[in-house]
Amino acid sequence: MEITMKRTSIRAAVGLTAAMLIAGGSSAAQAASLVDISLWDNGATMPMAVGLAYATPSVDTAKATMGIKVSPPEVKAGKVTFNVTNGSKDRVHEMIVVYLANPSRQLPYINAQNRVDEDKAGDKGEVSDLKPGASGTLRVNLKAGKYLLICNQPGHYAAGMWTEFTVDP
Known part of the structure; x- marks a missing residue:
């Protein structure tokens, strides 16, 4: 009888440990924002407007x-899913995620191409x-910090096609 109870207690402890590991693992694998x-x-x-690039004085x-x-x-750091829709009726757009190492500085720009130097x-x-009316999805793992979401089709960024995005710790 005593041996059976010890086996049952060990089995229960193993089962409880496994359940805790599974529960802990599921919280670590949280769904993307x-x-x-x-x-x-x-x-x-x-x-198109001009001179509206991020961090331009008096923009x-x-x-x-x-x-x-x-x-x-803004979202928490970790996995982020962007569901992107081009609401334009006649223009191609895109959405690029750029980490702002220094939020007070403008992004590097290639004047001859009228575009941000993405690299x-x-x-x-x-x-x-994205063609007019089209949609797309981007899944990325982002660390805490400031980001800029931009369209880098020629002239679009300088026309004001950007927005700030924050990832909290």
Whole structure:
């Protein structure tokens, strides 16, 4: 009888330990934060604004003729899934995630191409070349810090097509 009880107690302890490990493992493998991105513009007939790049002194984004809406604007560090939709009726857009090592500085820019230098800026992932009305998804693992979400089609970033995004610890 005593041997049977010891075996039962050991089995129960092993079962409890296994259950705790499984439960602990599931919290470590938490679901990704979901972020909805909407890429918009005022149409191809509207001239693109200029001089609205991030960290430009006295930038007035109210003059932007295109932009990026993000919801929510901040998430916890870890796995992040961006669901991106191009709401434009006639322009191709994209969404690129850039880590801001120094949030007070402008991103490196290639004037001849009218685009951000993605390699120097620190591209963390992107949903490229979305045709009007199209959608795409990006899954990335992000550390805590400030990020910029940009469209890097020629002229779009300088026209104000960027938004700040925060990843909390």
